[in-house]
Amino acid sequence: MTTYDEFEPVIGLEVHAEMQTQSKMFCSCPVLDATTAQANTAVCPVCAGMPGVLPVVNQRAVDYAIRVALALGCTIAPTSIFARKNYFYPDLPKGYQISQYEEPLAQHGLLPIITSEGEGVIRVRRVHLEEDTGKLTHVTGEGGSYSLVDLNRAGVPLLEIVSEPDMHTIEAVRAYAEGLRAILRYLGVNSGDMEKGVIRFEANISLRPRGSQTLGTRVEIKNLNSFRALERSVAYQIERQAETLRRGETVALETVGWNEAEGVTFIQRSKEEAHDYRYFPEPDLPPLVVDEAWVEKARALLPELPQAILRRFQQQYQLSAYDAGLLTAERDLAVYFEAVLAAAPGVSPKQAANWVLGDLFALMNSLGRDISSPPLSPDALAGLLQALSAGQINNSTAKTVLTEMAASGKSARQIIDERGLTQISDASFVSDLVQRVLAENAGEVERYRAGKESLGQWFFGQVMRQAQGKANPQVVREELQRQLDTLK
Amino acid sequence: MTDLTDLTVLDALQALRSGQVSSRELTQACLDRISRLEPAIRAFITLTPELALQQADEADRKLAAARRGSANFAPLLGLPLAVKDVLTVKGVRCTCGSRILENFVPPFNATVIERLLAAGVVVLGKTNMDEFAMGSSTENSAYGPTRNPWNLEHVPGGSSGGSAAAVAAHMAPAALGSDTGGSVRQPASYCGISGLKPTYGRFSRYGLVAYGSSLDTVGIFARTVADVAALFPVMAGMDPLDATSMDLPVPDTTLSASADLKGMRIGLPAEYFIDGMQPAVENLVRQAIETLHSLGAEIIPISLPHTEYALPVYYLIAPAEASANLARYDGIRFGFSQQEDEMWAIFRESRGGGFGQEVKRRIMLGTYALSAGYYDAYYGRAQKVRTLIKRDFEKAFESVDAVAAPVAPSSAFRLGEHTDDPIAMYLEDVFTLPANLAGVPGLAFPVGFDGSSMPVGMQLMGRHYREDQLFKIAHAYQQVTDWHRRSPQLA
C-alpha cells in the first residue's frame, strides 16, 4: 500500500510575489533587479525605517493587486486596512512589516488547474498587499561568521496570495503554482524569474487517513524559491509525516526550512517567538479605498487569461490539453502561435503547434533566444508552414529552410526559390528515379524479394539521395511500393 | 531700544523687514541670552550657533533684497526659532531626549522644518524634552531636566519643556514642540506662554519622530497667540510624504484688532472642573471665562461625559503605538549600539541600556496591550471608547464653537515631586488627553498666577480644522489682559 493509498495529503500554498512597479510600496525608491544592483543603492529614510518617516501607498501597486485579484475571481473589498505585523529581525528596519490582516484587499477567489486526474479548482482565500524585507547575506571569514544587511529589497511591493488547503497531490501543487505564475506574468505584474527570487512559496502540509474528514496537524515549509524545491520538499514532508503517523505518533506543529542539497526539511527555530505578531491597524495609513470605477477599469484592461486561452485553444483548434498547456505557458507564445495561424490559413493548428513547440523552440535554444524576441516573425513562420503544407517542400527541407530563414532574415519563399528547393512531386520523374535505383541495385532487389523487407527503407533512402532530398517522400514511398510489389 | 530678545514674533518680523534690526543681531542676542541662562535652565540639548548665524546672514541678504524691491519678504524671514529635539533637522544631531539616539544625525529635514526654512527662519538649536515625548515634566530626558524659568525648583512641564522654557525665558521668540497627550499645552501653561496643538492632520508629521502615531501633532510656542498664528499658515497644509496630513485650505488666520466675541459660543464642560484641582487654577480659569463673557461670548454649560475614560484610553493606545514605533531602535542601523557577539543580544542590550525607565515602561505596557489574548480587552476596547470620547466633542460642537477648560490640575509642580509615581504623573494629563484622542485643536494661553507666583493657563478646544476660531477668541482675551506680557525675572 502506498502512502497515497493510506493517507490524503492536505496542502495549502502561500505565495509571495514581488510586483514590477517603478517604485517601492511605501516610498519612491526604485525597484531594482536584485541580482545586478549594488547593495544599498535604492534606499531612502522611509524604507530604512529612520526615525520620523512615514509610508505612502504606491497607486500602481494597488492597481496591479486589483488585476491579480480579478484574474483570480476574487471579491475586492471597497475599503481594506493596512496593519502592522510586529516582529524583530535585522532585515526588517522598522521592527514591523506593513501588511494587511483582518481586512485584506481581496478574498474568495479560485484558480482552475489541470492535472492527470482531470480538471480541478483551487480556492484562493485572500490576496493582500505588503512590503518586502531587506536581504541578509551570511558571511564566513577569518574571525568567525556574521551577516550583512542590504536594504534594496526592503519596501518592494509584495502580493501575498493564500490558498485554501485544497491541494492533495504534488501535481496539484505544481499546477497551482505554475498557474499563479502564469497569471502574474500575463498581467505584467511579476517577471516570473524564479532564479531572481521574485516569487516565493510557503507550503502548509498535513496528512489524514484516507476517508477521514478531520484535518491533521500541519507543518509549514518556508522559503521555497523554485518549483523543484516546492515539489521535493512537499514530497519529503508527506513521506515523513506518513512515517510518523504509521509509528502511531502525532505530527508536531512546526515551521521548517528546506535543505536542497541534502533533500530534507529542518526545523527552523522561529524568528519570532510563537508568532505573536500583535497586529493592529496601521495608524500612518488611511483605509485603502477601491471604488467600483477603479475595479471596472482594471477589469476592462485584463488581457485574456491563461486558463481561458488554454480552453479556447482546445476548443477552437482541437489541440490537446498538453499542447494547449505548453502554448499558453507564456503570453508571448500564445500570441505568437495565434499570429502564425492567422497568417497561414490552410495550415492545421496541430502542425503549427508541432513546429512552434518543436522546431522553433529548438532553434531558439540553439540561438540563445526566447519568445519575447523570436528569431523569425509569425508571418515568416507562417510562410514556411504554408509551403510545407502545400507540398512545395518536404519536412526535412523545411527544417533546413527554417535555420536559413533565421540566419539570413529571408522569407521561406525567397530561400526555396533561390536554392531551387521545391520538392519534386511529378509522378513520372519519381517513377523514373525509382526504376533507376532498383535497376542499379539488382542484388538488393533479390534479397528484398527473398524476404529482407527492411531493404525497402534502404531503397527509399537511395531514391531520396538521388533526388538530392527534394522528392516528395509520400510520392516516393507510394511509387517505390508499387514498383516493388510488381517485382514480387 | 528694548532688549532684542523681548521682541515678540510680530514685532521682530516688522523690525527685520524695516531694517531696524538685522537677523544677525537678533540671532546673536538670542544666542547670548542662551549662553547666560542655559546653566540654570538647560532648555537645549544641542545648540547650533554656527548654523544659526549662517542662516541669519543669508536672511539678512534676502531682507535687503526685499527692501530693494527685487524680491518678496518670505513670511518669517530672519526669525530665530528653537526646535524640540523630536523633529529632524538635516545634519543636526537629533536625540529625542534619549541615550539611544545620542549620536544620530538625520539626513533629511522634517517637512515643517523645510517649510519654515523656506520661510526664512533661523534655527537656534534643539530643545530638551522627555525621552521620546513620553512624560509631563521633561524629567525623563537622558540629558537632565529643564527648569521652569519662573521658579528653577519647578518643572517646565513636558514633554516639550525645553521649548516652552526657551520661549518663556526669552531665549527665542518662538519654538516648536509636539503634543501627543498635552505636551505643548501643559508646558505652555506651566511657563506662562501660548501654545497650540493643531488639529491632527493639519501639520505634516514627516520628520516628527513618532510616539503615538494616531495622536502626535507638531505644536507651536510663542509668547502671544498672534505670534502663534503667524507661524501657523507657514507650517500647515497637505504633505505628499504624510498620508495622514489633510488636504484642506489653510484658513485665514489674520487677527483683527477687534476684541468683540459677540456670536461666539463657548462651552464649559462640567467634567473638567473636578475635585482635587488646585483652587487657584479653577479660580483663574473661571475668571478668564468671565472675561470672555464680558467680550460678548455666550458661555454655555456642556457635558463631555466620557472625559474620565480618557486617561486609561490614552495609556493603552499611545504606548501600544509607541511599542511598535520604537521597535526600529535595535542598535543595527543607527543609534546607541551595545557591542555584543550575538545578534539578539545586541537588540536586547542596546534597547535595555539605551532606553530610559519611562520609555521601557510604556513599551512594556503597549506590548502587553497588543499581545495575543489581550488585544480585545485592552487596545481594541480602548479604540472603541476613543470613539465615544470623539463623539462627545462632535455633539458638543453642535451647540458651541469652542470648549474652554483648564490645562492642568495645578500649576507647575516641583522637580522630583512625581518621579517615583508614574500614575501620579499620568494624572497631570487628564485635561489635555481628550483633545488628542478626538483629534481636535487645543490652544493654551496664560490666565494668571497662583499664590506662589507660578503661571496658570487655560485652553480652548475647537472643531476640527477651526484653529481660526480659537485664535480669534484667545487673541481677543490677550487684547484686554496682560498676562502674556509678563516675564520671569532672570539674569
Place this chain on the structure above:
Amino acid sequence: MTKLSLAEVEHIAQLARLELTAEEKARYSEQLSAILEHAARLQELDTSDIPPTSSVLPTRSVLRPDVARPGLTPDELLSNAPRAEQNQFRVPPILE
C-alpha cells in the same frame, strides 16, 4: 486585582527585546499592574455597537504615483551605522 507575574513580565520583555534587570522586572510588575488596574475601568462601558477609531481623519484615498526617485547614497545611509562593511550593515551571528 490581577497582578502581572514575573513570568509574564519576562515574556513581554522578550517580545519587546528589552533586557531588564531583576529590579526593573519587579518594579514594572508592580507599576504595569497598577496601570492595567486603571485600564480595567474601560470594561464598565458598553461598546458592543461602537466602531473603533483607528484614525480621527475621514476615510479618503491617499495614494502616490508610481515614480522612482533617487534616495540616499550608501554613505549617507550608513553614516549612522554602528558597524558597516562592503556598503552593508554588519550584524553578528544570530543564535535563535
